[in-house]
Amino acid sequence: RETYTVEFVCYLSRFLLNYDQSCNRWWQEQRQKSLATFCEFVTSVEYGLLRYPGMRGTNALLQSLERQHGFEPERRRHLALAFALLPGSRQPVIGIDRLLQGIPNKDIENKNNGGGSVGLIVSPDSDILKNSADAFGKDPLALLPSSQFPKKQNDGYYVIEGLAPLKEEFYYNIATTGRSKQNVTIFGNIGRERAYRERDLDLQTYIWFGTAGAVGCTLTHMALVPLDVVKTRMQTDTNNDYKGTIDGIIKLNEREGWRSLLYGMPATIVGYSWYGMTVYPGFEFFTRALTAAFPSEALHAPIVLLAGALATVVACIGCCPAEAVRIRTVAQPDRFTNCRIPYLSAVKNIWHKEGFDAFFAGFRPLVVRQVIFGVVKFFFFDSLADTIFSAAPGLRATTASRLFVAFISGFVAGTVASLVSQPADAILSATNEANPTVPGRHSLHAIGGPKPVSPADAAKKIFKRDGIKGFYRGALSRCLWAAFVISGQFAIYDILKSIIKVSTRDLTLFLEVNL
Secondary structure, eight states, X not given: OOSSOHHHHHHHHHHHHHHOHHHHHHHHHOSOOOHHHHHHHHHXXXXXXXXXXXXXXXXXXXXXXXXXXXTXXXXXXXXXXXXXXXXXXXXXHHHHHHHHTTOOOTTOSSGGGOTTOOSOSSOTTOHHHHHHHHHHTTOTTOOOOTTOOOEEOTTSOEEOTTHHHHHHHHHHHHHHHTOOOXXXXXXXXXXXXXXXXXXXXXXXXXXXXXXXXXXXXXXHHHHTHXXXXXXXXXXXXXXXXXXXXXXXXXXXXXXXXXXXXXXXXXXXXXHHHHHHHHHHHHHHHHHHHHHHHOOOGGGHHHHHHHHHHHHHHHHHHHHHHHHHHHHHHHHOGGGGTTOSSHHHHHHHHHHHHHOGGGGGTTHHHHHHHHHHHHHHHHHHHHHHXXXXXXXXXXXXXXXXXXXXXXXHHHHXXXXXXXXXXXXXXXXXXXXXXXXXXXXSOOSTXXXXXXXXXXXXXXXXHHHHHXXXXXXXXXXXXXXXXXXXXXXXXXXXHHHHHHXXXXXXXXXXXXXXXXX
8 A cells, every 4th residue: 555545446446347357247246246345356456456566566557457448538537537546656647648648528618628638527516526426335336427537737746626525525424423534435445355255165175074073073072071971960860969060070980980981982972973074064065055045144144043053953863863872871881881892782782672763762852952052152152252352353463362262252152052952951861861661662673671751751850850950950061061062173173174275264265356
């Protein structure tokens, strides 16, 4: 901006969208032809101007644009107007003189000037110019009317006199509204970033998403299995033997040894490998598909939440059987003590004694729990992070500060999401707890044994036993578990995406404007 003013860049951008074939084609392809999209284009043009620094660059830029557009008088007039917006010392005066030579001018009020005059065509108070000023705020393609020419002053530099009172009024209105004048002009604004689009995603990219998600989910869930074990024991213990998280860890270690804190580890690995492998690429896919179908910016938040819900449902299909095995392994460890291959043997045991349906008996509460958890998680994570950055913009400056904000936001989001979805989690644990008092064969695959309780029966059982507080038994363990899991998952997922080159920046294609 030491060479080119924001005002110049914005008007040049309007010129390019009108007269440059490739730029106009790009504009026509945009779903939202809004001022926000125009501002991003302006930023791309500003990046393109980096090739033309200093006074020598200004002259080279004018010559390049003249070669491309100098064959038509109207294009030359707009180019002359654009370069007249530069401060006098930066204007390529000789080039502007050349652009204005021979331009027919039939509407000149001062007839003595003759054709090709560079004098002001209408007075500063003309309605023609005022109407143009209104159009600039509504139409990114609007240009100065055909009656407008730069005027060469006594000092040898050009001005557009009719703009002066309009600009004064424009900046006065901005000041009265409390907005910043920085990078804001009557012709538009500089955007926060260049115009961009995401490159088309292929199957390999989604596979990488799944890989990163599987690693992130598996590692975080494995690390926090002890908390999950205590939480599950507290939910399935009918004697209220565990008074809290710490008490549960101590008693489990004393009675069953430290290995008891790792019950369900194989099922956790299998279930959450699948979960991460499907929920992350699923979220990426559904977000893009829904955005393409409903491109309105106002629908962004609902689209993100809906995409998360849909991806969660798909992930729960594979996660539910593993969760059923995990809960039984933790709640009834003696039943699976002699299993040679822990996970596969447990699956076989449950299949023969309870039937195939036992693996999906908790599907509904699992989906409800996970969908509620995901919606609340996304809402609080985004809201809290935005609030922190708004209150302390300096935290965006470094990677470490951004990671700190992400950790705090993830920790709080995981805690709140865990509390909101805790009742569904309690019902899920009770549903998957084998209940020998309910007789009967539940499936054609069942050889015999107990019938898994339904989610409704499980809820009634919890309420009858402990009341409302029964739905929040183990809540502290789960809150700690969820807080660290959410923070860790997002961090690992983002780190791995960067390593395998599928991060947001790796998938972004920025618009390059060659001038």
